[in-house]
């Protein structure tokens with residue numbers, strides 16, 4: 344599964360890791376993240392991400 | 396510098412002036428800086444932000460002039476970067492606050508810096524209000540302006556915005572207000588600060604300005620954590636940020652070069668000639684003399700960024716590599732780019748420069764001009780022509 348980079352702060356969403364602090368289990372693809380999920384570092388929305 | 400200034404009735408500047416700092420992690424602060432903190436006297440005495448570690452005594456001394464530090468109830472940490480938090484362990488020791496207000500990212504950053512889980516953190520959210528007596532503080536998170544933890548504090552009864560790093564300037568002065576200093580020098584420091592610190596977050600600056608306008612709050616003073624406080628016409632700096640963050644350009648070209656034996660410099664001047672005779676404003680910056688942070692300040696309103704380097708050991712000169720590393724991080728947008736340089740036998744530099752410009756999504760003019768050893772008349776003519784070509788494109792895209 345593809346990693347996605349936040350264009351605002353540079354945080355990389357890695358599906359293998361997920362975002363457990365915010366209830367996203369490892370193995371969740373970027374596409375499957377909820378629409379209201381935001382970058383855990385800077386709060387940018389999903390639209391601010393691009394494939395790595 | 397230990398002179399407390401009452402910026403509004405019951406609101407005191409208790410920060411520190413750093414007359415001698417010259418390098419701010421790679422940004423040249425030729426005239427020093429200040430670390431501003433603000434003390435508000437109310438039922439709950441509240442301190443906003445602190446200073447760099449070596450200035451903790453200056454700050455405590457200032458506080459003592461107003462009140463015994465032990466009587467301070469609240470500490471607000473708008474931003475955790477060490478120029479504002481380095482002294483916080485000692486300040487907290489001295490004031491023993493009942494609460495330390497910060498954003499959720501602020502708490503995390505404080506823990507990651509100072510490793511103190513015993514401090515009385517109180518996480519606040521954007522839009523949250525707290526009363527300190529006669530006054531109310533509203534917090535506004537400003538994530539990535541310029542750290543994830545950054546926030547503003549607004550006191551509505553005073554129409555006062557404490558804006559953390561935003562709207563600041565690195566300039567050490569004995570004056571505290573914008574109306575007490577030369578306004579063009581002040582704006583020169585403010586634009587340098589914007590270009591070197593906030594430029595990559597210009598999109599967020601646009602969003603924030605829109606958000607603040609929608610909140611329809613009254614602002615009659617903006618107190619940043621560096622430099623002068625905006626008292627006279629405070630919204631001028633918001634308008635300036637609006638302009639800078641749009642990254643609009645003038646009919647201006649910036650030629651940045653380094654040179655070994657003046658060949659690349661000859662080319663730089665020939666390109667400049669082509670631009671100037673076509674009516675374009677030009678800045679010629681030699682990296683041996685001009686600091687990277689001053690180059691960036693000139694870049695902000697330049698439509699074209701033209702890079703020149705000779706080839707040394709199969710690559711560009713190291714000062715140019717430094718410049719490009721810095722420039723890429725600041726993410727300029729909407730620029731034209733071009734590359735040139737002199738070489739001896741291999742000539743890789745120009746290709747590398749062009750590649751960097753492309754990575755920054757600049758619109759390139761050809762593959763660049765690569766001339767062997769000392770340029771002759773014909774070679775320089777190519778440079779003049781490149782200048783004319785870029786000038787024509789600038790005129791097409793930038794209205795007068």
Ligand SMILES: [Fe+2]
Nearest residue numbers: 474476541560
């Ligand atoms: Fe900062």
Ligand SMILES: [Fe+2]
Nearest residue numbers: 476478560621
């Ligand atoms: Fe700062």
